[in-house]
Amino acid sequence: MNKKIIATTSLAGCFGCHMSFLDIDERIFDLIELVEFNKSPIDDIKKFTKQVDIGIIEGGCCNSENIEILKAFRENCNILVSLGECAIMGGLPALRNGISIEECLEEAYIGGPTVQENTNKILPNDDELPMLLDKVYPCHEIVKIDYFLPGCAPRADLIWDALIALVTGNEMELPYEVVKFD
Amino acid sequence: MKNEIITITSKYQDDRHRLMDILIDIHDLYGYVSEADIELLSERLGMSEVEINETITFYHFFSRTPRGQFNIFLNNSITACMRGHDLVKKALEEACGTTFGSVSQDGMFGLYSTSCIGMNDQGPSAIINDKVFTNLTTYRVMKLVADLKSGKSPDEAIYESTGDGNNSDPYVRAMVFNNIRKRMVILDKDHIKFEVVRSLLKGHSPEEIIDIVENSNLRGRGGAGFPTGLKWHFGRRVESEHRVIICNADEGEPGTFKDRVLLTEFPDLVFEGMVIAAYATGADIGLVYLRYEYRYLYKFLNHILDKMRKEGLLGKNIAGIKEFNFDIRIQLGAGAYVCGEESALIESLEGKRGEPRDKPPFPVEKGYLNYPTIVNNVETLATTVRIVKNGADWFKGFGTKDSLGTKLLSVSGDCKFPGIYEVEWGTSIREVIEMSGADDVQAVQVGGPSGVMISVKDIDDLGTTELMKWYKPSGMMVAQKTFDRKLSYSDLPTGGSIMIFNNKRDLLKEVVMNFMDFFIEESCGSCSTCRNLPFIMKQKLQKILDGHGVRKDIDDLLSWGKIIKISRCGLGQTSANPIVSSILNFRYLYEQHVKAMADFDNVFDLEKSVEAANSFVGRKANFHHA
Numbered sequence: 039m040n041k042k043i044i045a046t047t048s049l050a051g052c053f054g055c056h057m058s059f060l061d062i063d064e065r066i067f068d069l070i071e072l073v074e075f076n077k078s079p080i081d082d083i084k085k086f087t088k089q090v091d092i093g094i095i096e097g098g099c100c101n102s103e104n105i106e107i108l109k110a111f112r113e114n115c116n117i118l119v120s121l122g123e124c125a126i127m128g129g130l131p132a133l134r135n136g137i138s139i140e141e142c143l144e145e146a147y148i149g150g151p152t153v154q155e156n157t158n159k160i161l162p163n164d165d166e167l168p169m170l171l172d173k174v175y176p177c178h179e180i181v182k183i184d185y186f187l188p189g190c191a192p193r194a195d196l197i198w199d200a201l202i203a204l205v206t207g208n209e210m211e212l213p214y215e216v217v218k219f220d
Numbered sequence: 221m222k223n224e225i226i227t228i229t230s231k232y233q234d235d236r237h238r239l240m241d242i243l244i245d246i247h248d249l250y251g252y253v254s255e256a257d258i259e260l261l262s263e264r265l266g267m268s269e270v271e272i273n274e275t276i277t278f279y280h281f282f283s284r285t286p287r288g289q290f291n292i293f294l295n296n297s298i299t300a301c302m303r304g305h306d307l308v309k310k311a312l313e314e315a316c317g318t319t320f321g322s323v324s325q326d327g328m329f330g331l332y333s334t335s336c337i338g339m340n341d342q343g344p345s346a347i348i349n350d351k352v353f354t355n356l357t358t359y360r361v362m363k364l365v366a367d368l369k370s371g372k373s374p375d376e377a378i379y380e381s382t383g384d385g386n387n388s389d390p391y392v393r394a395m396v397f398n399n400i401r402k403r404m405v406i407l408d409k410d411h412i413k414f415e416v417v418r419s420l421l422k423g424h425s426p427e428e429i430i431d432i433v434e435n436s437n438l439r440g441r442g443g444a445g446f447p448t449g450l451k452w453h454f455g456r457r458v459e460s461e462h463r464v465i466i467c468n469a470d471e472g473e474p475g476t477f478k479d480r481v482l483l484t485e486f487p488d489l490v491f492e493g494m495v496i497a498a499y500a501t502g503a504d505i506g507l508v509y510l511r512y513e514y515r516y517l518y519k520f521l522n523h524i525l526d527k528m529r530k531e532g533l534l535g536k537n538i539a540g541i542k543e544f545n546f547d548i549r550i551q552l553g554a555g556a557y558v559c560g561e562e563s564a565l566i567e568s569l570e571g572k573r574g575e576p577r578d579k580p581p582f583p584v585e586k587g588y589l590n591y592p593t594i595v596n597n598v599e600t601l602a603t604t605v606r607i608v609k610n611g612a613d614w615f616k617g618f619g620t621k622d623s624l625g626t627k628l629l630s631v632s633g634d635c636k637f638p639g640i641y642e643v644e645w646g647t648s649i650r651e652v653i654e655m656s657g658a659d660d661v662q663a664v665q666v667g668g669p670s671g672v673m674i675s676v677k678d679i680d681d682l683g684t685t686e687l688m689k690w691y692k693p694s695g696m697m698v699a700q701k702t703f704d705r706k707l708s709y710s711d712l713p714t715g716g717s718i719m720i721f722n723n724k725r726d727l728l729k730e731v732v733m734n735f736m737d738f739f740i741e742e743s744c745g746s747c748s749t750c751r752n753l754p755f756i757m758k759q760k761l762q763k764i765l766d767g768h769g770v771r772k773d774i775d776d777l778l779s780w781g782k783i784i785k786i787s788r789c790g791l792g793q794t795s796a797n798p799i800v801s802s803i804l805n806f807r808y809l810y811e812q813h814v815k816a817m818a819d820f821d822n823v824f825d826l827e828k829s830v831e832a833a834n835s836f837v838g839r840k841a842n843f844h845h846a
């Protein structure tokens with residue numbers, strides 16, 4: 039059997055989903071028998087080098103770079119999975135969605151209680167920096183997402199089961215506790 | 221100010237359960253409730269300020285900030301929109317010098333939008349300082365506002381005649397019309413008032429009365445269709461010091477106004493029904509929950525209650541029956557559709573936010589102040605009088621095998637004769653269309669926004685099909701629940717609202733969007749499904765209407781419509797019905813808008829979405845286009 043190729047990324051996330059992924063522990067040896075990693079922080083490949091079977095996205099989109107990467111994932115992956123609360127709903131970063139972007143920047147860089155040394159009141163505006171979006175978007179509002187794996191972070195077993203299902207083409211078992219509403 | 225508040229709370233014995241009345245009295249005096257009032261109320265009533273704020277903020281007609289000298293609540297239901305609501309709204313803004321949702325600078329006018337006020341057959345209409353103004357046009361608005369500016373009171377500003385029947389009664393004096401178009405047994409003009417209580421009750425034991433009602437198979441007319449006799453039976457069975465009969469006159473489902481007409485023309489019948497229910501169930505406390513929008517009937521109804529007391533039809537040993545003690549109090553609501561749901565209604569009666577309770581226990585076990593409580597619709601109560609008078613068999617002579625008797629329909633929308641039609645169960649939609657003089661009909665909405673929408677094609681198929689089949693909204697709670705199961709039919713309101721739409725109407729853009737706004741506005745917010753999904757579904761529909769829809773969007777809407785069914789009360793459970801039922805019956809309207817070939821379309825515009833941040837930090841957009 040040809041090994042399936044996997045890519046992963048963390049957009050506006052905290053890498054918690056990736057850590058949870060690593061919680062599959064020694065099963066990673068089994069996994070590596072089944073799959074090959076392409077662009078991913080796990081093997082530190084920065085650019086897609088070939089067409090990928092499964093792309094796993096952690097985090098939603100809060101800036102222009104997130105959008106670019108997500109679009110690249112859509113282009114280069116046959117299947118995209120939104121992993122975790124932030125990718126699916128925006129998560130904690132999306133708490134800023136009810137507040138204007140001006141107010142957020144003001145609080146973070148000028149007036150907030152933890153701002154101590156910005157005497158010149160500089161707002162980050164270097165051309166090299168990604169540009170902030172007006173709000174934080176869940177991934178499926180930017181590109182088509184094929185599967186959603188909820189949780190904050192999703193348990194390692196759930197990630198494992200989902201990956202195995204996608205790689206082997208078998209249906210995944212989804213007991214009530216996994217999909218219940220709240 | 222302090223003394224006045226104390227006078228008010230003392231009038232209600234500082235009873236926290238009378239918070240609604242207390243707040244209404246305060247509004248009558250000052251137009252709003254101030255911080256200082258809330259502090260004082262908290263002290264007097266032994267409630268926290270938060271609890272008081274919870275109640276105030278729940279209701280449309282309460283406010284914590286000053287409102288105008290004249291507060292104009294313009295109804296925005298779909299039929300009003302079809303008859304020039306937007307023009308009237310604009311005219312009001314111009315004439316009053318302020319925009320909706322705010323008060324004019326001179327403090328004279330406050331403008332507000334409000335959901336259906338029970339005047340669908342004579343919209344657009346508005347409530348101004350508790351008076352109803354119907355059939356508004358741009359011209360009439362100018363005239364009205366000029367009158368108010370010149371110092372006339374809203375009462376004097378009714379420059380035309382008052383309406384028909386009791387609408388012209390000195391206690392009512394409203395510009396409202398009954399528009400009764402078809403009378404059968406309930407709307408019978410020749411009935412003898414209080415005949416049953418005066419002479420028939422004595423000869424029957426309470427159990428016998430329940431038997432008659434049970435044998436008639438009467439089902440509740442408030443929407444859920446629960447067997448009335450059974451409900452009474454349950455209420456009687458529970459041991460308690462007090463028992464309560466509540467008449468549900470909240471009538472909030474957009475498109476219904478038949479309870480308003482019953483209360484105007486047949487209040488005696490409704491109250492007599494309450495007395496009969498009290499006798500049958502052993503209740504001693506009677507409450508009418510009257511929606512605030514019908515406040516113009518308050519004095520009139522109280523006047524009739526007074527007369528009844530004088531005639532020994534309320535109070536002690538009613539109609540000479542030993543130890544039959546019962547009295548009725550009218551409680552005003554304050555503008556919240558969900559308060560029509562019986563447990564929310566009871567919460568509201570106890571002075572709280574109108575949030576539906578978890579069930580069980582059901583109201584017949586633990587209702588108002590935890591006493592067994594029977595909640596019945598206005599029309600249900602009126603009907604029981606006829607049944608007890610004429611017998612169950614007589615009643616069974618009307619209607620069809622499984623739906624007996626007659627039903628009051630509130631017909632509005634695109635037809636020549638909007639108004640009230642009393643018809644037998646079994647009447648087809650086609651007959652209703654013919655009766656009301658509607659032509660070029662595209663769709664008929666049965667049962668209000670929470671009901672189903674049916675198309676002309678369905679109507680043709682209907683032929684002899686019974687109305688009842690359509691009357692049951694598709695979203696009627698969980699389908700497996702049947703009438704035979706006990707106390708499990710807490711449900712949605714479909715009080716016979718019939719709205720007709722002709723072929724000129726854009727069903728999705730005008731009608732469905734309006735209904736979704738209604739649910740979004742009226743959700744009490746307890747359940748995350750009902751709080752969020754209608755909003756998200758409306759956005760999705762907007763996306764489709766904007767030409768960004770794909771087929772998957774239609775499927776998403778249908779599947780979300782299922783999730784919403786887990787909401788606690790009928791409001792949430794039916795809030796997806798406008799979309800779901802229009803997809804099921806008018807799918808082509810959706811298909812027209814969606815892109816057939818694409819399987820994904822986002823509406824996201826990267827350049828636009830970075831504009832705000834870029835301009836704030838002072839940089840130009842720079843897209844790398846990797």
Ligand SMILES: Cc1cc2nc3c(=O)[nH]c(=O)nc-3n(C[C@H](O)[C@H](O)[C@H](O)COP(=O)(O)O)c2cc1C
Nearest residue numbers: 440441442468470471472560561562596597600790
């Ligand atoms: C959101 C909601 C609103 C309701 N509004 C009304 C109403 O305005 N009038 C009414 O009689 N019943 C209304 N009902 C139904 C009541 O809960 C209750 O079933 C009814 O008053 C019982 O009376 P009946 O058995 O005589 O119909 C509503 C239900 C829900 C879920």
Ligand code: SF4
Nearest residue numbers: 744746747750789792
């Ligand atoms: S369904 Fe909606 S209105 Fe009913 S209790 Fe839940 S949130 Fe409130």
